[in-house]
Amino acid sequence: MLIEIRQIEPRDVDGFYAVLDAVARERRYLAFLEAPPIEAARVFVENNLKRGYPHLIALSDEQVVGWCDITPMNRPIYGHCGVLGMGLLPAFRGQRVGTRLVRAALADARRIGLHRVELTVRETNASAISLYKAMEFKIEGVKRDGVQIDGRYENLLMMAVLF
Structure with a gap:
């Protein structure tokens, strides 16, 4: 199966949105x-x-099947940091x-001058944690009971990589 990785384009918003919603x-x-709302996703893509900003998509047969974006933080003292978000269809x-x-x-992210990229990942998401570790992300902390879904709490791992 051939998968193309490329920068998102305005014409990809609907496909990106569908994958984002499915993963969510x-x-x-x-x-x-x-x-x-789709308009918020459109504004997010347009701003990137x-x-x-890095906002890559994965395509299979010209259909969006995943994405990864890194959004720089907007406060001056954090301007060297970006936050990674990603998702893939099952x-x-x-x-x-x-x-x-x-x-x-x-x-x-390196190309645009970021020094640090960070993320949070649920402690139970072993495959994502393994991926991030392979990309040299380090665990920097744990947010105990950082999320609650359907009455269940889960810990979040805080991870980052430095360039």
Whole structure:
């Protein structure tokens, strides 16, 4: 299966939105349980493109199947930091697509001058933690009971990589 990794374009917003919503509705990986309104996703993509921020997508047969973005923090003292977000449709997990997305996004983060990229990941998400460790992210802390879904608490790991 051929997977193309490239920078998102305005024409990809609907596909990105569909994947974002699908992954969010799994209730296992993201910081929200459904995608925000489509217009918010469109503005997010447009801002990333306008500012040259890393926002990569994975395509299979011209359909968006995953993404990885790194958004720089907006306060001056954190300007050297970016926050990574990503997701993949279930059928494309475990095939190194996530590795390719993260690697490309981190290369773009270096290109735009970021020094640090951070993320949070649920402690139960062993495959994502393994991916991030392979990309040289280090665990910096634990947010105990950092999320609550359906009455259950889960810890969040705080991870970062420095360039």
